[in-house]
Amino acid sequence: MPYTMRGGHVPIRIWTDPAEVEPGALDQLRNVANLPWVHGVAVMPDVHYGKGATVGSVIAMRDAVAPAAVGVDIGCGMTAVRSSLTVDDLPDDLSRLRARIEKAVPVGRGAHKTAVDPSAVPGLKERGWYEFWRGYDELAPIARSRRGRATSQLGTLGSGNHFLEVCADDAGAVWVVLHSGSRNIGKELADHHIEAAMRLPHNQDLPDRDLAVFLSGTRKMEEYRRDLFWAQDYARRNRAVMMALTQNVITRHFAGKRVRWDDVISCHHNYVAEETYDGVELLVTRKGAIRAGEGDLGIIPGSMATGTYIVRGLGNEKAFNSASHGAGRRMSRTRARKSFTVDDLIEQTQGVECRKDSGVIDEIPGAYKDIESVIEAQTDLVEVVAHLRQLVCVKG
Numbered sequence: 001m002p003y004t005m006r007g008g009h010v011p012i013r014i015w016t017d018p019a020e021v022e023p024g025a026l027d028q029l030r031n032v033a034n035l036p037w038v039h040g041v042a043v044m045p046d047v048h049y050g051k052g053a054t055v056g057s058v059i060a061m062r063d064a065v066a067p068a069a070v071g072v073d074i075g076c077g078m079t080a081v082r083s084s085l086t087v088d089d090l091p092d093d094l095s096r097l098r099a100r101i102e103k104a105v106p107v108g109r110g111a112h113k114t115a116v117d118p119s120a121v122p123g124l125k126e127r128g129w130y131e132f133w134r135g136y137d138e139l140a141p142i143a144r145s146r147r148g149r150a151t152s153q154l155g156t157l158g159s160g161n162h163f164l165e166v167c168a169d170d171a172g173a174v175w176v177v178l179h180s181g182s183r184n185i186g187k188e189l190a191d192h193h194i195e196a197a198m199r200l201p202h203n204q205d206l207p208d209r210d211l212a213v214f215l216s217g218t219r220k221m222e223e224y225r226r227d228l229f230w231a232q233d234y235a236r237r238n239r240a241v242m243m244a245l246t247q248n249v250i251t252r253h254f255a256g257k258r259v260r261w262d263d264v265i266s267c268h269h270n271y272v273a274e275e276t277y278d279g280v281e282l283l284v285t286r287k288g289a290i291r292a293g294e295g296d297l298g299i300i301p302g303s304m305a306t307g308t309y310i311v312r313g314l315g316n317e318k319a320f321n322s323a324s325h326g327a328g329r330r331m332s333r334t335r336a337r338k339s340f341t342v343d344d345l346i347e348q349t350q351g352v353e354c355r356k357d358s359g360v361i362d363e364i365p366g367a368y369k370d371i372e373s374v375i376e377a378q379t380d381l382v383e384v385v386a387h388l389r390q391l392v393c394v395k396g
């Protein structure tokens, strides 16, 4: 059950003890709850300070959206699928499988060439690629010179917090789970609109420049929505392409077996959706939160070596049908680099086939909150469908 926090013109419902939340994040939440357009704020148990707006928050507004609150990785999210393989099918040494996945799915720094033409991949063929790329021509003019890169980065992971994992659930079934967003084109579009919003006259007296909004019925809002929804689609397709590449690798790697796959689960955790609550049409920004409407399947990852939960939404409207997007950071990247060593990383990732070098220390499990407590704090938002533990974790 949520705590209720005052300090805005709407109550802030929060699924963790506010006393445990950093003061900076609480200030961000109060600022949001004071915006004239805000209809409600719901805060998830993975909440922490974020650029633009608190990570782990849901901001429901009437006739307005704040592009900096949506953030620069428009459509960032997770995709997961269960296979018919079981842990008994896997060799003890998973380094070869990891190497094959790393080769097939480019991380995508710079202008990588994608290994596939997505329209040629079975299962991805029928997805309206022609209309999708035609939509590109309608985007803001800054997109024009970036089309080549947007094409070659489709199906690439991105660095830092993005990952691709092979996992096993408690029944022994093998899963693939991955995390990525709209890559460079999403960021370029987001930056463009964030700056445009900050220049608008109605945004000059805000407590925080990052809360600059576009208003419904204006041309600027229409332009933002067009680019936003396109970038969200790009992010979903990006993950779908990588998932198909990984499925192909696994199918070939276990050539002696017939591998079957369930339906793929995909959820954004940085995005905007138009939703109606009590007859009121709202623009709901989930900034580090997933949709958890009744029956919706979602993915809540912990960290490199602490597992991931597949969940089903319970449709709690007080939370605007949402749930947490992960465990959430316990500390900043800088503090993580100061607090932990490579030895800590090796110890905390035991049993997982993954990078264990100084380049990923800021992603060490100890830098994230305890995923079990985060899941326990939201039993009125989601129910657990499966619990996965990592076998292989590829980091960008």
Ligand code: 5GP
Binding pocket: 046, 055, 076, 161, 163, 165, 288, 301, 302, 303, 304, 305, 307, 308, 325, 326, 327, 328, 329, 363, 368, 393, 395
């Ligand atoms: P974000 O999108 O905010 O960067 O990350 C989403 C969540 O993913 C984090 O809050 C964290 O709980 C989780 N996470 C970060 N790195 C990993 C990883 O390598 N594997 C898994 N399974 N989860 C991770």
Ligand code: MN
Binding pocket: 073, 076, 077, 162, 180, 181
């Ligand atoms: Mn991202």
Ligand code: MN
Binding pocket: 076, 077, 179, 269
């Ligand atoms: Mn993300």
